[in-house]
Amino acid sequence: MVQQPSIYCILPPHLLREIAQRGTPLQRERALQTIQAAEQVRARRRLARELAGLMAAVPGGGKQRFVYDAREGTTLPGALIRKEGDPPVSDAAVNEAYDGSGVTYDLFYEAYGRNSLDNNGLDLKSTVHYEKGYDNAFWDGQQMVYGDGDEDLPASERLFNRFTIALDIIGHELTHGVTQFEANLAYWDQAGALNESFSDVYGSLVKQYQRRQTAQQADWIIGEGLLTANVKGVGLRSMKQPGSAYDDPILGKDPQPGHMKDYVTTVEDNGGVHINSGIPNRAFYVTAMEIGGFAWEKTGLIWYKTLTNKLTDRSTFQEAANLTFEAAGELFGKNSLEQNAVKTGWAEVGITIGSQAPTGCLTSLLAYLGLTTQARGQSK
Amino acid sequence: MKRILFERTGGLTGRKVSLDLDLDQLPPDQARTLSLLLEQADFFNLPADLVPPSARDAFIYTLTLEAEMQVHTIRFGDTTAPNALRPLLEDLSQRARARRV
Ligand SMILES: [Zn+2]
Numbered sequence: 001m002v003q004q005p006s007i008y009c010i011l012p013p014h015l016l017r018e019i020a021q022r023g024t025p026l027q028r029e030r031a032l033q034t035i036q037a038a039e040q041v042r043a044r045r046r047l048a049r050e051l052a053g054l055m056a057a058v059p060g061g062g063k064q065r066f067v068y069d070a071r072e073g074t075t076l077p078g079a080l081i082r083k084e085g086d087p088p089v090s091d092a093a094v095n096e097a098y099d100g101s102g103v104t105y106d107l108f109y110e111a112y113g114r115n116s117l118d119n120n121g122l123d124l125k126s127t128v129h130y131e132k133g134y135d136n137a138f139w140d141g142q143q144m145v146y147g148d149g150d151e152d153l154p155a156s157e158r159l160f161n162r163f164t165i166a167l168d169i170i171g172h173e174l175t176h177g178v179t180q181f182e183a184n185l186a187y188w189d190q191a192g193a194l195n196e197s198f199s200d201v202y203g204s205l206v207k208q209y210q211r212r213q214t215a216q217q218a219d220w221i222i223g224e225g226l227l228t229a230n231v232k233g234v235g236l237r238s239m240k241q242p243g244s245a246y247d248d249p250i251l252g253k254d255p256q257p258g259h260m261k262d263y264v265t266t267v268e269d270n271g272g273v274h275i276n277s278g279i280p281n282r283a284f285y286v287t288a289m290e291i292g293g294f295a296w297e298k299t300g301l302i303w304y305k306t307l308t309n310k311l312t313d314r315s316t317f318q319e320a321a322n323l324t325f326e327a328a329g330e331l332f333g334k335n336s337l338e339q340n341a342v343k344t345g346w347a348e349v350g351i352t353i354g355s356q357a358p359t360g361c362l363t364s365l366l367a368y369l370g371l372t373t374q375a376r377g378q379s380k
Numbered sequence: 381m382k383r384i385l386f387e388r389t390g391g392l393t394g395r396k397v398s399l400d401l402d403l404d405q406l407p408p409d410q411a412r413t414l415s416l417l418l419e420q421a422d423f424f425n426l427p428a429d430l431v432p433p434s435a436r437d438a439f440i441y442t443l444t445l446e447a448e449m450q451v452h453t454i455r456f457g458d459t460t461a462p463n464a465l466r467p468l469l470e471d472l473s474q475r476a477r478a479r480r481v
Binding site: 273 | 389390391392393394395396432434435436437438439440458459461466470473474477478
């Protein structure tokens with residue numbers, strides 16, 4: 001059975017209109033359905049944006065933070081410690097989660113007009129002190145969760161500090177929420193690595209935004225301060241030079257590639273989503289350096305438009321490249337400095353912008369319309 | 381003979397840590413504790429696949445127990461670990477992190 005392609009599919013409208021006019025009755029019906037579905041999505045997104053604008057006009061109607069304490073347990077969200085407007089408490093992790101989600105909210109709101117993760121004022125919930133010896137942070141689909149690192153091991157054996165210590169990690173986790181509400185990228189293989197990369201991109205931009213750093217001034221390190229002095233390394237990842245963040249006898253070497261020729265094929269980590277994200281990470285870094293200035297302003301906007309309006313759940317690196325290029329053209333003009341910068345960014349990692357519409361999406365659409373290569377061959 | 385194979389992948393760093401424990405080779409009190417924790421978790425009756433679909437950066441754990449005539453493997457995430465298994469998970473995680481395989 002042929003499934004209707006995702007309504008978030010990027011459709012070449014001229015092709016659809018052609019089919020709606022000249023196809024068989026079934027093809028015409030399906031083409032019209034697809035056009036209508038795309039229109040509805042656009043209308044919904046427009047409406048969400050307008051509502052967000054109204055919400056933001058109401059004092060306190062936007063940013064709503066809640067920080068909970070799991071007290072080394074695993075029950076979520078745990079005990080509420082600090083909510084929006086409350087003064088700082090004595091627990092550093094609580095204040096870091098509160099402040100970090102605040103800066104993340106501010107970046108998305110001020111740079112892209114986005115009102116929280118769902119663009120509709122969703123509460124920002126964070127839980128700290130999750131489990132004992134939990135050297136990780138995650139987004140559970142509804143909230144952020146942070147561990148305290150290796151606090152349960154002797155000081156000389158600790159590799160990780162508490163995970164709220166790095167602002168870009170907080171930005172990273174929250175961006176998983178944004179992605180979930182937008183392109184909803186799958187969490188395996190290339191779509192998963194893109195999902196990870198968008199989180200690193202906005203995690204890093206949150207840090208740059210807070211420090212008012214230009215692309216040239218930024219360190220492009222993810223998770224600075226997270227590794228203890230026992231580890232030879234500067235952070236978890238480097239967007240500038242993937243693979244160079246750490247090289248340590250115990251932790252091993254940073255496994256990230258920065259070019260398609262070094263793409264890692266593995267079944268672990270959902271197909272290496274935290275590994276191959278180095279490739280799109282570096283494409284963003286190169287683009288931002290080409291454009292110059294504050295990276296969240298133009299490069300961040302191009303990526304944001306791509307995430308919220310163009311990508312779909314199964315997008316590939318090639319599609320992301322093509323669509324960021326398309327977004328740059330729409331925002332800054334065809335052949336603009338910005339659009340050429342996007343092309344250079346992807347070329348640096350071994351991906352050439354194609355002039356074709358994304359194949360995965362187009363293939364599924366053509367199949368849905370009964371216009372696969374095979375079907376077309378038979379109809380002749 | 382009892383053998384525990386423990387693997388943790390995913391997480392924010394994507395780094396794998398693992399553990400291969402032969403209970404006969406462990407100090408008797410440690411072997412007893414682990415056996416007890418396995419019993420409390422009713423390990424052989426736990427469902428095999430408990431990986432949460434929407435979690436991002438969460439760890440994914442794979443735990444195998446080989447004992448006499450039985451072998452059972454289960455996969456689960458941070459938010460879907462059965463409560464009865466949590467004490468064992470904490471013990472194994474700490475061993476794996478301290479050892480840094
Ligand atoms: Zn992530």
